[in-house]
Amino acid sequence: MSDAIRLEGISKQLGKREILRDVSFTVKQGDVFGYLGPNGAGKTTTIRILLGLLKLTSGKATILGEDVSRDEARRTVGFVLESDGLYDNKTAEENLWYFARIYGMAEPAESIDRILNLVELRDRAKDKVGTYSKGMRQRLALARAMTHNPELLVLDEPTAGVDPSGQIEVREVILNMAYKEGRTIFLSSHNLDEVQRICNRIALIDRGEIKLYGELEQLQREMSGNEVEVETTEAIAEPLFAELKSLSHLGLRERKDKVLTFVPQEGVRTPDIVSLLVGRGVAIEEVSKKEASLEEIYSAILKEVEPS
Amino acid sequence: MKGMLVVLQNDVRDILHSNGFLLVAVIMGIITVGTAVGLPIALNWWLAKGVAWEEAKPLLELFMGLAVNYVPLIVLFTCMATWATEPIAKEKGKGPIESLLATPLTARAVWIGKSLSIFLTAYIIGLIATLIVILAMNLASILPATGHFVLPLPEAFTSFLFLPSLMFALILSGVLFSLITNPSIGQTIIITVGVLLLQVVGQVGGRFLWLLPSWDYALYNLAGAALLGMIAFYLSRTLTKERIILSSKGRWA
Numbered sequence: 001m002s003d004a005i006r007l008e009g010i011s012k013q014l015g016k017r018e019i020l021r022d023v024s025f026t027v028k029q030g031d032v033f034g035y036l037g038p039n040g041a042g043k044t045t046t047i048r049i050l051l052g053l054l055k056l057t058s059g060k061a062t063i064l065g066e067d068v069s070r071d072e073a074r075r076t077v078g079f080v081l082e083s084d085g086l087y088d089n090k091t092a093e094e095n096l097w098y099f100a101r102i103y104g105m106a107e108p109a110e111s112i113d114r115i116l117n118l119v120e121l122r123d124r125a126k127d128k129v130g131t132y133s134k135g136m137r138q139r140l141a142l143a144r145a146m147t148h149n150p151e152l153l154v155l156d157e158p159t160a161g162v163d164p165s166g167q168i169e170v171r172e173v174i175l176n177m178a179y180k181e182g183r184t185i186f187l188s189s190h191n192l193d194e195v196q197r198i199c200n201r202i203a204l205i206d207r208g209e210i211k212l213y214g215e216l217e218q219l220q221r222e223m224s225g226n227e228v229e230v231e232t233t234e235a236i237a238e239p240l241f242a243e244l245k246s247l248s249h250l251g252l253r254e255r256k257d258k259v260l261t262f263v264p265q266e267g268v269r270t271p272d273i274v275s276l277l278v279g280r281g282v283a284i285e286e287v288s289k290k291e292a293s294l295e296e297i298y299s300a301i302l303k304e305v306e307p308s
Numbered sequence: 309m310k311g312m313l314v315v316l317q318n319d320v321r322d323i324l325h326s327n328g329f330l331l332v333a334v335i336m337g338i339i340t341v342g343t344a345v346g347l348p349i350a351l352n353w354w355l356a357k358g359v360a361w362e363e364a365k366p367l368l369e370l371f372m373g374l375a376v377n378y379v380p381l382i383v384l385f386t387c388m389a390t391w392a393t394e395p396i397a398k399e400k401g402k403g404p405i406e407s408l409l410a411t412p413l414t415a416r417a418v419w420i421g422k423s424l425s426i427f428l429t430a431y432i433i434g435l436i437a438t439l440i441v442i443l444a445m446n447l448a449s450i451l452p453a454t455g456h457f458v459l460p461l462p463e464a465f466t467s468f469l470f471l472p473s474l475m476f477a478l479i480l481s482g483v484l485f486s487l488i489t490n491p492s493i494g495q496t497i498i499i500t501v502g503v504l505l506l507q508v509v510g511q512v513g514g515r516f517l518w519l520l521p522s523w524d525y526a527l528y529n530l531a532g533a534a535l536l537g538m539i540a541f542y543l544s545r546t547l548t549k550e551r552i553i554l555s556s557k558g559r560w561a
């Protein structure tokens with residue numbers, strides 16, 4: 001099975017400005033891939049390259065195994081761009097019909113009906129899109145992206161400018177597409193909470209370069225610094241605390257009331273810490289491995305690359 | 309080809325549902341009815357003097373030549389000026405053009421589909437208007453007075469084929485520039501060349517009236533269409549999705 005998206009050292013220069021520099025990553029089929037970065041980092045440019053709207057300056061990019069420069073490569077790709085790109089003077093149904101026919105669907109009526117139900121716009125199907133709210137427009141844009149039953153969905157900030165309840169609605173549609181319908185999703189977003197909830201893999205781009213890329217859970221583990229929190233039933237006595245502190249391989253960092261935080265050295269497993277504490281007569285309430293939130297990872301990476 | 313037809317069909321539908329279409333239809337209706345009524349009245353007045361057919365024929369052909377050149381020219385020009393750039397400007401400004409280009413459609417399919425939609429709608433309106441004028445002139449005055457139907461073959465070719473081809477080439481150029489640069493540039497090109505054409509036909513009508521029913525004049529139109537068409541297709545080498553996108557973001561590549 002070919003990768004859904006494969007970028008190999010792509011660069012993009014517009015005039016004298018280098019927008020993307022040696023960007024490489026892979027999105028596997030079935031992934032829900034989060035593409036993060038601050039404004040102007042190069043996210044939309046990457047998406048435009050994937051959708052054949054901009055040409056590469058160098059490197060190689062494929063989408064579902066085909067070179068992105070081939071227009072036919074996008075026959076099984078759906079997308080939502082920064083602006084929803086809907087025709088205000090057409091109804092929701094007419095917008096979907098137009099794009100379904102562009103994708104070569106002979107009889108799209110059934111598919112359109114199903115998709116309008118999925119995004120809960122069936123009741124407003126015959127209304128002009130110019131009368132829609134921002135959230136409804138984004139849901140319709142998602143519907144348009146799905147009408148031709150694509151294998152891959154490329155979504156550029158699908159919840160941008162949408163109010164909180166609209167964001168929840170749009171997010172639900174994306175989750176349906178990803179986990180119920182099994183589509184591969186490439187999601188560019190500013191919303192870290194959204195990405196953390198939806199995505200299994202991420203890439204972080206800043207100033208045209210990829211700064212971080214991989215499985216979200218693994219990155220969270222790596223970035224958390226292997227922190228283990230142990231909550232005891234009672235606060236431990238000072239002598240025991242001093243003893244534990246002296247065992248440097250445990251890496252006891254702090255004590256807050258009944259919670260002990262360890263950053264153990266390599267090779268020391270969580271059960272080793274637990275058995276040592278139990279051996280010292282400590283009653284344990286809860287043990288948890290602390291994982292860095294995406295927000296912490298994002299801030300840490302961007303702080304690293306900030307010019308001094 | 310199939311994608312181009314989808315764009316064509318969609319854009320024709322949009323034109324027919326636009327307020328601009330209603331306006332053009334009303335204006336063209338007034339011009340056509342005015343011409344179809346006014347010219348036969350003038351002809352009847354002149355033919356009532358009992359002019360011999362041999363004497364009347366060349367003048368009637370010239371008269372017909374003026375009518376069948378001006379009517380489609382005015383119709384096509386008005387339609388082009390109304391539809392060739394403003395809808396594209398809207399699509400570029402509000403984002404649908406980017407969505408359209410992100411599909412498997414080629415930039416060329418979008419260009420030709422949009423140009424054809426404007427041309428075909430304008431052509432059909434022009435054809436109807438011209439036919440009404442030709443029939444009104446012949447049936448209401450020439451045929452009853454002389455027993456002859458006047459429409460020289462070169463005039464028919466010019467009016468129904470060569471002049472519209474010239475206009476189609478102009479639409480192709482205008483739409484091309486609207487896509488790859490600022491749409492106002494496309495509009496400027498269409499209006500400038502269109503006004504020049506109206507001037508040329510006006511000059512020919514005023515000074516070289518004898519040219520109108522000739523094959524020479526028909527072939528000038530054909531040559532103009534071929535030249536402008538070739539220029540448009542040569543320039544279309546610059547038509548890329550990137551240019552369209554960058555120009556819609558205010559960057560003229």
